[in-house]
Amino acid sequence: MIELYKFGAKGPLCDPSPFCVKVEAYLRMADLPYKTHSGIQFLRSSPKDKLPYIKDDGATVSDSTFIIRHLEKKHNNALDGHLCDAEKAIAHGLTKMIDENLYWTVVHARWILDHNWLIMKEMFFGSLAFPLKLFIPNMIRKNVRKGMKKHGIGRHSDTEIAEIGSWDLKCLSDVLGDKNYFLGDRPSSLDAAAYGILSQMILSDTFTAPIFDKARTHQNLAAYTNRIHDKYFADYT
Numbered sequence: 103m104i105e106l107y108k109f110g111a112k113g114p115l116c117d118p119s120p121f122c123v124k125v126e127a128y129l130r131m132a133d134l135p136y137k138t139h140s141g142i143q144f145l146r147s148s149p150k151d152k153l154p155y156i157k158d159d160g161a162t163v164s165d166s167t168f169i170i171r172h173l174e175k176k177h178n179n180a181l182d183g184h185l186c187d188a189e190k191a192i193a194h195g196l197t198k199m200i201d202e203n204l205y206w207t208v209v210h211a212r213w214i215l216d217h218n219w220l221i222m223k224e225m226f227f228g229s230l231a232f233p234l235k236l237f238i239p240n241m242i243r244k245n246v247r248k249g250m251k252k253h254g255i256g257r258h259s260d261t262e263i264a265e266i267g268s269w270d271l272k273c274l275s276d277v278l279g280d281k282n283y284f285l286g287d288r289p290s291s292l293d294a295a296a297y298g299i300l301s302q303m304i305l306s307d308t309f310t311a312p313i314f315d316k317a318r319t320h321q322n323l324a325a326y327t328n329r330i331h332d333k334y335f336a337d338y339t
C-alpha cells in the first residue's frame with residue numbers, strides 16, 4: 103500500500119500544501135489505494151526536508167513531481183497514458199508554471215501579508231510552548247522571506263506579486279475554457295496540480311488576499327475547483 107506523508111487536513115483542504123494536495127489528488131484520480139500519515143514532524147524524516155513524500159514497496163520517493171513520475175511508471179501511465187506528446191508537453195509546462203511560479207504567490211499571501219501572518223502564526227505555531235512561541239514563528243517567517251528574496255519573487259512589491267499570479271490564473275482559465283478537465287474529458291496529472299493550487303486559493307476562506315479574489319473571478323476555475331472537490335474530495339467539507 104502506498105503511504106503518503108503530508109501535513110494534514112485543514113477545513114475543506116486535504117492539506118495546506120498544494121504539493122501534498124497534488125499527490126493526493128493524483129492518487130484519487132488514478133484510483134490507487136493509499137494511506138496517509140499527517141504531521142509537521144514528518145519533515146524531519148523526509149529525504150528532502152519537504153513534504154510530501156511517499157513510501158511504496160520499500161522505496162521512498164520525495165517531491166511531488168518525482169512521486170507522480172514514479173507512480174505513472176509503475177501503474178502503466180494511469181493518468182497521462184491517454185495524452186499525446188504535445189498534450190504531455192502542455193501538462194508539463196503548465197504544471198511547472200503552477201509549482202514554480204503561481205505557488206509563490208500563495209506563499210506570499212499567507213506568510214508575508216501581515217493580516218494572514220497572524221492567522222498562520224496561530225494555526226501552525228499556536229501550540230508551541232512558551233517561550234518558544236515568542237521567537238520560533240518569527241524566525242521561520244524571516245527564513246521564508248529570505249528564501250523568497252533568493253528565489254527572486256520576494257524582490258517584487260505586493261501588487262506586482264499579485265499581478266504575476268493573475269497572469270498565471272488567466273492562462274489557466276484560458277486553457278481550461280469550458281472543458282471538464284484541462285486536457286479534455288479525462289483527468290490528467292495537470293488536473294492534480296491545478297486542483298492542488300486552486301483549492302488553496304478558491305475553497306478555503308481562512309486567508310484573504312487580492313490574488314485569491316482574483317482566482318475566484320475566473321468563473322470556470324471556481325466551478326472546476328468545486329467540481330473536482332465534489333467528485334474526489336467530498337469527504338473533506
Ligand SMILES: N[C@@H](CCC(=O)N[C@@H](CS)C(=O)NCC(=O)O)C(=O)O
Nearest residue numbers: 119120121151152153154165166167
Ligand atoms: N518541489 C517540492 C516542493 C515541496 C514543498 O515546497 N513543500 C513545502 C510545503 S508547500 C514544505 O515542505 N515546506 C517545509 C519547509 O520548507 O520547511 C514538491 O513538488 O513536492
